[in-house]
Amino acid sequence: MHKGFTVIALSSIIAAALLSLRYPASWAIGMGLAGAAYGALSSILHARGLLFVAGASPHVALASAGISSLIVMDAGTAWLVLSLAIGVSIIMAAGYMIERGFNADDAAAFMASLSSTAAVLALYRLSAIGGDVAGLIIGDPLLVGVGELVVLSLSTLAIIIALAVGGWRMIYIGMMREESLLGPTKSLAWSMILYLVLGLATVGMLRIVGYVLEHVLLLLPGIIASQAVSGWRRGLAASAIIGLSASITGLIVAVNFDVSPSGASGAILVLLFLMAHVIRGGAPWRRGGSA
Amino acid sequence: MPPETRILAEGVTVAYGEKIALDSVTFEVSGPGIVQVVGPNGAGKTTLLKTIIGAVKPLKGSIRVEVGDLGRLDNPYEVIGYVPQYFSPPQYNPMTVYEFVEASARLRLGRKVSNSVMLGELVEDALKDCRIPPSFYQSRLSELSGGMLRRVLLARAIVFKPRVLLLDEPFTFLDSEASRIIADLIVEYSRDSLVVVTTHEPLLLYEATRTVMVLNRRILAVGEPDEIVPKLYDLMGSSWVA
Numbered sequence: 001m002h003k004g005f006t007v008i009a010l011s012s013i014i015a016a017a018l019l020s021l022r023y024p025a026s027w028a029i030g031m032g033l034a035g036a037a038y039g040a041l042s043s044i045l046h047a048r049g050l051l052f053v054a055g056a057s058p059h060v061a062l063a064s065a066g067i068s069s070l071i072v073m074d075a076g077t078a079w080l081v082l083s084l085a086i087g088v089s090i091i092m093a094a095g096y097m098i099e100r101g102f103n104a105d106d107a108a109a110f111m112a113s114l115s116s117t118a119a120v121l122a123l124y125r126l127s128a129i130g131g132d133v134a135g136l137i138i139g140d141p142l143l144v145g146v147g148e149l150v151v152l153s154l155s156t157l158a159i160i161i162a163l164a165v166g167g168w169r170m171i172y173i174g175m176m177r178e179e180s181l182l183g184p185t186k187s188l189a190w191s192m193i194l195y196l197v198l199g200l201a202t203v204g205m206l207r208i209v210g211y212v213l214e215h216v217l218l219l220l221p222g223i224i225a226s227q228a229v230s231g232w233r234r235g236l237a238a239s240a241i242i243g244l245s246a247s248i249t250g251l252i253v254a255v256n257f258d259v260s261p262s263g264a265s266g267a268i269l270v271l272l273f274l275m276a277h278v279i280r281g282g283a284p285w286r287r288g289g290s291a
Numbered sequence: 292m293p294p295e296t297r298i299l300a301e302g303v304t305v306a307y308g309e310k311i312a313l314d315s316v317t318f319e320v321s322g323p324g325i326v327q328v329v330g331p332n333g334a335g336k337t338t339l340l341k342t343i344i345g346a347v348k349p350l351k352g353s354i355r356v357e358v359g360d361l362g363r364l365d366n367p368y369e370v371i372g373y374v375p376q377y378f379s380p381p382q383y384n385p386m387t388v389y390e391f392v393e394a395s396a397r398l399r400l401g402r403k404v405s406n407s408v409m410l411g412e413l414v415e416d417a418l419k420d421c422r423i424p425p426s427f428y429q430s431r432l433s434e435l436s437g438g439m440l441r442r443v444l445l446a447r448a449i450v451f452k453p454r455v456l457l458l459d460e461p462f463t464f465l466d467s468e469a470s471r472i473i474a475d476l477i478v479e480y481s482r483d484s485l486v487v488v489t490t491h492e493p494l495l496l497y498e499a500t501r502t503v504m505v506l507n508r509r510i511l512a513v514g515e516p517d518e519i520v521p522k523l524y525d526l527m528g529s530s531w532v533a
Binding site: 043046047048049168169171172173175176178187222223225226229230231232234235 | 344346368373375378380381383384385386387390391393394395397398429430431432447
């Protein structure tokens, strides 16, 4: 691992600990875990070229959260379980179609269109009956309770272990399609684990991160990391650290300047993205298509 | 003496919707050695390779692979290395050349590779066999030139030492020097294995080729290069330019 990333990771953890002396520890833990989980996932999604699918997943998360809110009005465990059941099923169904040869962009387009439509219908109804629509769209890590924190910690651990153990398979199988179609069943299983992880992250962490910022956290850390390191393991670690540090820094900015924590984290990632491109080879709009 | 490997096709018909890609294709080829499949664009060459590996299911007929000491194989993919015609790694894929070839070996060999030293040796042998300098081992796939990427794909396909190697137009987009390097690698590998190459340039591998098969949805001719290549213009018309 590049020494700079180790320093960034340690600094972020120390900053989170210091922040927790003054504010509830659940804020820093919630933001940090979500950032690390999304960061790690971002690296593998980029390596697989599944950006369109990644971009469509928050739409599924919003739709499933909206539908669950209509059925279970209280945002507790029952809501989370129902939301996960709906959202993860849809993402895994789309993933299965892709792995069996269906065009990935077509699958993502269908998934985004279907879930966006369902989300609008559900949220319209939800707002009419006084439900919390803004919370789902903007997200609020500061409202994380102890129960959700436990679920979040376990989810993050599961996501990072799954990606660290099976990342090389997920990336390789994605590049060499015939391995997935013809190889042992395990090939398909590893791809499905990736979609499961994507579903868990986008649906399970929606209330913390918010629908809007999920896009940023899924899309940018992987690109930023790939500008700095080579190798899938280093890419995964660097991307997770970028997600973690952006989330903690965003939280620090938020508590000091009274802005949205998710919004501040997003702004930091956008700045890092621009800086990484400029450092690597000049302004992106002055270059050709490649990074 | 390497075991004889055979591919037998009997009345294979493949269609994509209404469009017939292969029409009652029947042949038998054997190796070790090189078999070249020649034909115009849209002749069904890629479909033929995909049918051999099992990625495309025929409407009618069957293809089977037999390896001397293993007999008829239920899942021929276990002994087949396949290099597709097109391969473009995602731009932000951080996987290195070494990791890519290592992943192929780990996935194909599984528990047959007992330790990481053995795995490392297999990967390094494949990389060396394909003349990939060590300075490229830690390069990302998306940073490679077309010629180097072809060599890496070949290394990935031969790392588990398949008995059958299928190469789909391996000289596409390559300059003459890069084509020569790939051709030499193919000839070397064909000494112990059956190598099936689809190509528009049969002369590159002419000397080492055992069989040339002319395909245009149907098999137009099969035979030794000296017998078939002089007839290519008659068989393929203006799509054949020597």
